[in-house]
Amino acid sequence: MEPILWFGWFRADIIAEYGVMFWRGLQMTILVTVICIVQGTALGLAIGLARLADARHSPARQICRYLLRWPSTVYVSFFRGTPLFVQILLIHFAVLPLFINPADGLLISGETARSLKQNYGAFISGILALTLNSGAYISEIFRAGIQSIDRGQIEASRSLGLSFARTMYHVVLPQAFRRMLPPLGNNAIALLKDSSLISAIGLAELAYTARTVAGAYSRYWEPYLSISLMYWTLTLGLAWAVKRLEARYGRGDTR
Amino acid sequence: MDEVIRVEGLTKNFGPLQVLRGIDCSVSSSEVVCVIGPSGSGKSTFLRCLNGLEEASGGRVLVHGISVHDNSTDVDALRSEIGMVFQRFNLFPHMTVLDNITLAPTKVRGVPLEKAREQARALLVKVGLLDKIDAYPNQLSGGQQQRVAIARALAMQPAIMLFDEPTSALDPEMVGEVLSVMQTLAEEGMTMMVVSHEMGFARRVANRVLFMDEGVLVEEGTPEEVFDHPREERTRRFLASVL
Ligand SMILES: Nc1ncnc2c1ncn2[C@@H]1O[C@H](COP(=O)(O)OP(=O)(O)OP(=O)(O)O)[C@@H](O)[C@H]1O
Ligand SMILES: [Mg+2]
Numbered sequence: 001m002e003p004i005l006w007f008g009w010f011r012a013d014i015i016a017e018y019g020v021m022f023w024r025g026l027q028m029t030i031l032v033t034v035i036c037i038v039q040g041t042a043l044g045l046a047i048g049l050a051r052l053a054d055a056r057h058s059p060a061r062q063i064c065r066y067l068l069r070w071p072s073t074v075y076v077s078f079f080r081g082t083p084l085f086v087q088i089l090l091i092h093f094a095v096l097p098l099f100i101n102p103a104d105g106l107l108i109s110g111e112t113a114r115s116l117k118q119n120y121g122a123f124i125s126g127i128l129a130l131t132l133n134s135g136a137y138i139s140e141i142f143r144a145g146i147q148s149i150d151r152g153q154i155e156a157s158r159s160l161g162l163s164f165a166r167t168m169y170h171v172v173l174p175q176a177f178r179r180m181l182p183p184l185g186n187n188a189i190a191l192l193k194d195s196s197l198i199s200a201i202g203l204a205e206l207a208y209t210a211r212t213v214a215g216a217y218s219r220y221w222e223p224y225l226s227i228s229l230m231y232w233t234l235t236l237g238l239a240w241a242v243k244r245l246e247a248r249y250g251r252g253d254t255r
Numbered sequence: 256m257d258e259v260i261r262v263e264g265l266t267k268n269f270g271p272l273q274v275l276r277g278i279d280c281s282v283s284s285s286e287v288v289c290v291i292g293p294s295g296s297g298k299s300t301f302l303r304c305l306n307g308l309e310e311a312s313g314g315r316v317l318v319h320g321i322s323v324h325d326n327s328t329d330v331d332a333l334r335s336e337i338g339m340v341f342q343r344f345n346l347f348p349h350m351t352v353l354d355n356i357t358l359a360p361t362k363v364r365g366v367p368l369e370k371a372r373e374q375a376r377a378l379l380v381k382v383g384l385l386d387k388i389d390a391y392p393n394q395l396s397g398g399q400q401q402r403v404a405i406a407r408a409l410a411m412q413p414a415i416m417l418f419d420e421p422t423s424a425l426d427p428e429m430v431g432e433v434l435s436v437m438q439t440l441a442e443e444g445m446t447m448m449v450v451s452h453e454m455g456f457a458r459r460v461a462n463r464v465l466f467m468d469e470g471v472l473v474e475e476g477t478p479e480e481v482f483d484h485p486r487e488e489r490t491r492r493f494l495a496s497v498l
Contacts, residue, residue, distance in 0.1 A: 056310060057326055150345075152341060152343055152345040153345060153347065155308055155339075155341070155345065156339075156341060156345035156346075156347070156404075157347075158308065158331075158334065159306055159308060159334055159337070159338075159339040159408075160334070160335065160358070160359035160363065160407070160408070160411060161331050161332065161333075161334045161335025161336075161359055161363040161411060162331070162358075162359060162362060162363055163331050166362055166363075170347075170358060170362065171347055174349050175347075175348065175349050178349070
């Protein structure tokens with residue numbers, strides 16, 4: 001292909017040549033982000049509730065403290081207190097081989113394990129690491145959101161005869177969710193950007209694509225500037241979507 | 256007469272602080288009991304012990320003979336029999352007036368939505384707020400919110416209604432509308448326990464007045480007995496300070 005120069009220095013032909021690869025990378029980045037947002041939110045809700053679990057009578061009281069609050073606190077502390085990059089490496093090279101291993105995988109072994117690792121190893125580890133990591137951060141958002149709801153709301157609901165679970169579902173979480181939308185949006189944006197770290201274990205997403213292209217041509221502006229613009233567009237889109245959600249769920253809010 | 260609530264030797268501590276020091280009383284069906292007393296004497300705590308929002312430290316509370324604080328008691332079922340109205344209304348701000356009222360009947364009792372809505376409309380007529388049926392709580396005045404809160408509690412068709420200073424968060428001009436709804440309820444035979452500083456209401460509506468001070472029931476009797484001929488020095492001092 002003839003070199004195409006934009007503004008006298010930008011080799012647009014390189015981007016065009018690798019267009020399909022960039023497209024696939026973009027799809028992978030979006031896929032990973034969406035999966036991790038969904039799973040991280042579910043995990044974050046569970047962990048957030050576990051951190052708040054309490055009961056009045058034994059043995060439920062002890063169960064809440066030692067089996068729910070204590071482990072969830074350690075979990076959150078670990079995943080917030082260590083670098084995501086290290087978590088990704090730890091999970092890909094140490095944890096995953098423990099469970100999926102041709103020789104003696106605890107979960108899957110033999111030929112299935114070999115092909116699974118070969119084809120989807122980085123995908124599985126990346127998603128696992130990012131989900132576990134964002135789950136820890138999201139649990140803090142849930143915890144703060146739930147704790148911000150006036151006690152009077154819970155008391156009114158309980159005094160009507162609604163159980164604790166129903167009170168959470170109908171009264172506390174809908175109100176908390178609204179206040180959590182802005183931090184959840186920030187978290188989603190962070191997740192999107194952090195997904196680039198998975199390129200380190202060889203997942204072919206956007207950052208990995210850029211590195212490949214850069215290596216092939218020894219040109220750096222074109223691939224890295226291009227993916228920067230793609231990430232930027234995506235984060236702007238996410239921020240816009242969160243704004244829309246806030247407007248939609250803001251009805252009746254006094255604060 | 257049919258006994259709705261019976262309290263035996265109820266005590267409550269918050270850590271070292273003894274808030275209720277052994278309370279005995281009972282409320283019969285269709286009775287209206289007003290609880291008065293100085294701030295911090297334990298009135299709210301007492302009311303909250305009656306429906307298990309607060310754990311008792313000692314003694315018993317029986318509602319229709321069922322012990323509220325027993326581990327084996329289905330406290331949710333019991334609470335659905337006890338309506339409670341709070342000083343600060345505590346309407347659910349993310350729901351319309353209609354949804355506030357139908358939530359508990361549909362989710363706790365399994366009343367079909369259409370039937371619950373019909374009943375909600377009837378209750379709103381009763382508290383004079385049918386035109387606010389689709390409003391959100393933040394679009395209502397304090398007095399209107401409190402009337403919706405009363406309708407919400409009534410929707411469970413409770414055996415007794417507990418009111419914890421239902422008018423003390425209201426601007427003076429809105430107190431009347433809430434008290435008149437409560438008076439109508441009383442006249443219809445609702446069993447009520449009301450913590451209030453509205454002495455006029457207590458005198459007009461109550462069958463019995465309890466004076467509470469420092470976690471004990473110091474004196475009880477008809478409104479005339481307690482307001483006009485108090486036997487205890489503490490009662491006299493309190494009445495002198497509020498009237
Ligand atoms: N959750 C709690 N933890 C610790 N102390 C509490 C708690 N709730 C109430 N108290 C204390 O118990 C005492 C009685 O409080 P309560 O609210 O029952 O009084 P009250 O008679 O309703 O007063 P008021 O007229 O001001 O509403 C007060 O000294 C209060 O500080
Ligand atoms: Mg009080």
